[in-house]
Structures are given as structure tokens and as C-alpha cells.
Amino acid sequence: MNKNDSGATWSEHNLVIPTEHLPNQFDSSKPWKVANLDSSRIFAYSEGKALNPQNSQGFAQCTPDMLFDLLKGMNHRRWSGMVFIDSGHGVKRLFFNCGELVFASSDLIDDRLGEVIFRNDRISLDQLTKFAVQVDRKTKFGQVLLRSGDFAHVDLWNALKAQVNEIFRGIFLIERCYIEVQDGVAPVQVTFEFGTDAMLEQSYSFGIQFRMFRQRMSPAVKLIPNRQSVLPALTAGTFNADIMSLCEDEPSVQEILSRSKLTETNTLLAIHKLVASGRLNFKGMEAAPPLKLDGGMGELRAILDGYQLLHGIAMFAFQTAGLKAPIEALASFCLSLNSDGGDSLYLDSSGLIAANSELGVLQQCSQHFERRQYFQIRVESLTRYLLQVSGDTLPHEISRKVITDFKEILA
Secondary structure, eight states, rough: EETTTTTOOOOOSSSOOOOOGSSSOOOOOOEEEEOSSSSSSSSEETTTSSSOOTTTTTEEEEEEHHHHHHHHHHHTOOOEEEEEEEOOOOOOEEEEEEEEEEEEEEEEGGSSSSHHHHHTSSSOOHHHHHHHHTTTTSOHHHHHHHHHHHHOEEEOOOOOHHHHHHHHHTTTSSSOOOEEEEOOOOSSSOOOHHHHHHHHHHHHHHHHHHHHHHHHHOTTTTEEETTTTTSSOOOOOSHHHHHHHHHOOOOHHHHHHHHOOOOOOHHHHHHHHHHHTEEEEESSSOOOOOOOOOGGGGGHHHHHHHHHHHHHHHHHHHEEHHHOOHHHHHHHHHHTOOTSSOOOOOTTTTTTTHHHHHHHHHHHHHGGGGGHHHHHHHHHHHHHHHHHHHHSSOOHHHHHHHHHHHHHHHH
């Protein structure tokens, strides 16, 4: 008989796992089977249930790169069916019809419809609590929203799409997962106007940035509220206001994770979003590893540098004219460029592209070449927006000099 630190014991003929190491929802009344996944893991499953390697069409252990390639192939082959994804913290289900993602579900509390729209500041915590107690076997959360009068049908439709999109994006935020492929039809279907191929590109790309961000967030890193933020105060009772209130005493990452009711991934995702909006800063974050940039990154690198140079010229011009620099307008416009929801591109408190944002963009594009044009277009938009704002606000001669100086530097 052998034994390990978790208290599990095993021999050639049996395996015993102490009950304190089993999740609360584990049903001990059902027969469970185990199968080898690799040299260091076994997989326990209930007979006939999803993620059963004996009954599935396909079952594998995947990295985000492998998962991206698999789903890309399904999209291009116009495959229909279900993909079950086990992250180790819960199971997500993706439903495809002719290669397009039409629905997603999850057994994680964080992925429930109410939780998703609360995190997007669409409802308050009090509303979430009030609506949740009205849900029963006959009444879904969406129906409660409609009956409340706070949501129209179009609002509910967009909320459902946001939920599916967040569940889908979440599969690329983790380092490794187990997947199973089966036949199946979605209980309901939604349609994304930009298509599954574009969703795959965005979700996989942002996953690269987020996982590297996560690796640098050691438990001792301090979260510092930006008390000079130019953004309007957050509404009390909203999700982001609640997260900010947890950071008031400048806690460590470990402390905020212990205080948060979300999973670790979603807590860090919320922190990333607040950093992108300029409300939070870091202290003690690990240095990023050096990037290996190939020659094809030259154009993107030049466009990024171009905005930073224009920023210096424009800020000096506003100072010379005795006018307030349009930092808030720039920051809001920059965040609006993240149309696919990843908050990859954002500014620091001075209006420059933030160092972590620039690093994240370069990380994405160095590992996923298809994103280069996406970011080139957006940084060029930010540059032209700054030129437009300068021209509309500064005295004529000063604004002309901003444009002339910028063109001379780029020449």
C-alpha cells in the first residue's frame, strides 16, 4: 500500500481518496470509473456522462495552441456538434452548427447569465440578488430580467451573446484543458455577426496576453488604486466598484484572490480590466521576459512609436497654449477600439500607450501573426484621433505646427 501527502492511498487493486479532497457536488451514490490520461494523471468519470473517454468520439489533453487549431479546423470544415472542455475547475460546453458557435454553457457559477451581466456593470449586486431568488424550475433568469422591466428583449439577446462570448473566451485563458467531442444540438442558438473565425482569432490572441500577464502576477504584487484617475467615479454596488473597494487598502494579489468570490482567473481578468481603464496600478510586478520580434513586426513597431512621438508633440503644444490636455477623451477612445472585448490596447495616466499594453500587443502579434493588421489599424486610429482633437482644440498656428512636426519626424 502506498500513500501521498493528500492522504490518498493505493495498491495494485484499489485507490482511496479522502472525502475532504472531493468537491461538494461529487455524487458518491453513482458508480465512478477511472482511466489513464497520461503518465501523471488519471481521470474519474460517471458512466454515460460527458467527458467519458470510452464513449466519446474524441478525447484529448490540449494546450491553448492545440485547442485553437482544433476549433479552427472545425470552423473551416463546417462541423456540427458539441465540444466539452474541462479546465479542472469546471466544464464548459460549446455547441457548433456548420462550423459556427451558436451556444455555450458552463457549470461554473461565474459563467451564469446573472454573474456575467453583473460583471459587465449591467445590473447591481442588489438587483442580481433580487432577481436570483425569483428563479425556479419554471422560470429562467432571463425571464425574470424581462419581467423586471429593466431589460427589453434586445437587451436579453445581447446579454445572452455576451455570456456565450465570455464562456468561449475563457477556454483560452488557462494553460491546459481536457476536451471531448460529441454529437449534439444546442438547446437555443444565437448568432454573432462577426462570425466564429473572428471570435477565435480574438479569444486566442487575448489569451496569449492574459496568460503572460498572469505569469508575472506573483502573489506579493501590490494593487494600487489610481487616486488621480480622470475617469468618473464608479457607481456604488456595481461589480467594478466592488472590486475597487477591495483594493482600497492596497492589498497584495494573494489578498485580493482570497477576498474575491470569483475564480482566480476571473478575478485576475477583472484586475486586468481595471488596469486597462486606468483605475489600478501595480507595484512589484515581475519583469517581462524579452520578446523575440521578427522582421515582420517592424511596421507595427513603427506605428506604436509614431503615436508615442505624436503624444509628446501634442502634450507640449497643449501646455504651450495653456490648455488642458485631452487625456480622458484619449483614454476613452482608446478603450473603445477594443471592439472585441479584450482590453488589449489602453493608455497610462499621461495618455501614452501603457507599457504593459504595448508589451501585450507585441506578445500577441509575435505569437499570432494574423493580429498584426488588427492592431496596426487601431493604433493608427488612435494617432489620427489625437491629430483631430489637437486640430479642433488648439489655436490654428499651434495645431498646424503639431502636424508639421509630426510629419517631419516620420519622414
